[in-house]
Amino acid sequence: MTDRIDHDAVYNVLFANLRISSVEDSYKLREFSRRFVFKTYAPGDELWSLQSTEGDLQVILTGAFGEYLKEQDEYHLLRFYRKGKCTFSEDLLIYSQPAETIAKCLVEGVVASIPRAQILHMSEGNDFGPRLISGLINLSMTEYRHTTYEMLQTSVESRIKAALEQFPELLNVIPRKELADYLGISRASLFRTLKMFGDEK
Amino acid sequence: MKNDLRSLRDYFQSLPVYTPAFDETIEAVVARIDMRVVKKKGEVISELSPENKDFWFLTNGFLKEMYRNSYQQSDALFNVIPPRSIFVNEDSLFLDKHPQHYYLAQTDVTILRFSQQAFEEIFQQFPLAQLLYVSGTAEIQKNRRARLTMLRMPKTIDRVHWVRTYRPELFRNMDRITLAQYIGVSRASLYRAFEKTNKFQY
Numbered sequence: 221m222t223d224r225i226d227h228d229a230v231y232n233v234l235f236a237n238l239r240i241s242s243v244e245d246s247y248k249l250r251e252f253s254r255r256f257v258f259k260t261y262a263p264g265d266e267l268w269s270l271q272s273t274e275g276d277l278q279v280i281l282t283g284a285f286g287e288y289l290k291e292q293d294e295y296h297l298l299r300f301y302r303k304g305k306c307t308f309s310e311d312l313l314i315y316s317q318p319a320e321t322i323a324k325c326l327v328e329g330v331v332a333s334i335p336r337a338q339i340l341h342m343s344e345g346n347d348f349g350p351r352l353i354s355g356l357i358n359l360s361m362t363e364y365r366h367t368t369y370e371m372l373q374t375s376v377e378s379r380i381k382a383a384l385e386q387f388p389e390l391l392n393v394i395p396r397k398e399l400a401d402y403l404g405i406s407r408a409s410l411f412r413t414l415k416m417f418g419d420e421k
Numbered sequence: 422m423k424n425d426l427r428s429l430r431d432y433f434q435s436l437p438v439y440t441p442a443f444d445e446t447i448e449a450v451v452a453r454i455d456m457r458v459v460k461k462k463g464e465v466i467s468e469l470s471p472e473n474k475d476f477w478f479l480t481n482g483f484l485k486e487m488y489r490n491s492y493q494q495s496d497a498l499f500n501v502i503p504p505r506s507i508f509v510n511e512d513s514l515f516l517d518k519h520p521q522h523y524y525l526a527q528t529d530v531t532i533l534r535f536s537q538q539a540f541e542e543i544f545q546q547f548p549l550a551q552l553l554y555v556s557g558t559a560e561i562q563k564n565r566r567a568r569l570t571m572l573r574m575p576k577t578i579d580r581v582h583w584v585r586t587y588r589p590e591l592f593r594n595m596d597r598i599t600l601a602q603y604i605g606v607s608r609a610s611l612y613r614a615f616e617k618t619n620k621f622q623y
């Protein structure tokens with residue numbers, strides 16, 4: 221019973237994130253979502269790392285996760301994923317390249333995943349696979365666009381507001397130092413602005 | 422037109438995935454280019470304003486991709502598109518929505534249209550078209566990711582340095598207002614940063 225509900229949840233997330241229009245594709249998507257397996261992640265556990273060799277498509281059912289880009293031995297928070305989001309290493313899953321990012325758990329949660337090999341296997345002889353990949357590319361492009369909107373805000377207040385719109389739980393799951401790094405502002409500015417928001421309330 | 426099509430071929434051949442096995446597919450795409458548009462500096466690319474789902478290739482000149490910044494209640498720069506780039510109306514193509522962005526000619530520009538219908542047909546006939554599409558988007562993604570890391574640099578001058586180093590073609594063609602918007606800072610911050618380091622853009 222629990223599994224059926226969870227697979228329904230996987231289907232719902234995929235359906236909401238990928239643009240599935242035909243009844244036939246919707247049926248295939250339901251069948252596809254039944255192949256996902258579930259795993260619980262604790263804070264610090266990695267969804268993928270720089271050493272990962274094959275990408276999975278993952279659906280966040282509960283919890284929160286962060287994707288980090290490694291630059292000159294330092295990891296910078298790139299994006300957040302929370303309940304109801306699809307997540308994957310674009311490098312591994314779509315572009316068949318070594319991962320340039322890692323993703324790890326910030327708040328304990330359950331993730332459903334399916335390996336790339338199985339996606340390719342399911343795609344043999346039909347066009348569901350290419351359409352799925354196109355859908356994932358579109359999704360990824362759109363996510364990057366939204367994150368860019370946040371970062372184009374010139375004032376600290378607008379940056380924080382834009383980030384909170386994308387991810388309302390942000391302040392509860394990210395340490396302030398990491399949040400300042402993510403927003404490209406100093407810790408002092410972050411504290412000042414958050415205090416101002418608090419005073420406004 | 423001949424030079425424009427050569428420029429499109431060059432673009433495909435510059436993709437990391439390219440091998441001569443793609444030549445037939447590339448020629449099929451080139452043969453289906455059905456519109457060439459020339460715009461003067463400052464003109465809006467009206468062809469992309471309605472809910473257009475075609476693929477467009479900028480052969481020469483620079484485009485500004487603009488969006489409505491709801492926090493500042495004004496139109497603002499989202500990106501600058503350099504020559505030899507493919508661009509689309511993402512809201513319409515990906516999300517079936519009315520476009521939230523529009524394109525403005527930063528210089529005189531020439532663009533080519535590859536219709537969505539032609540894409541669908543070629544996709545059926547030449548499966549390698551999928552790989553070209555994936556490889557093209559991979560490059561766009563890499564650029565977006567790299568720019569995001571720049572936008573998170575706390576010092577304005579480091580962002581300027583990043584543009585100068587990694588986007589020299591854009592840097593040479595940007596005025597200061599555009600540069601400030603591209604790196605996500607106010608004009609005042611940009612001027613302060615230049616003054617502080619005694620470095621000037623030109």
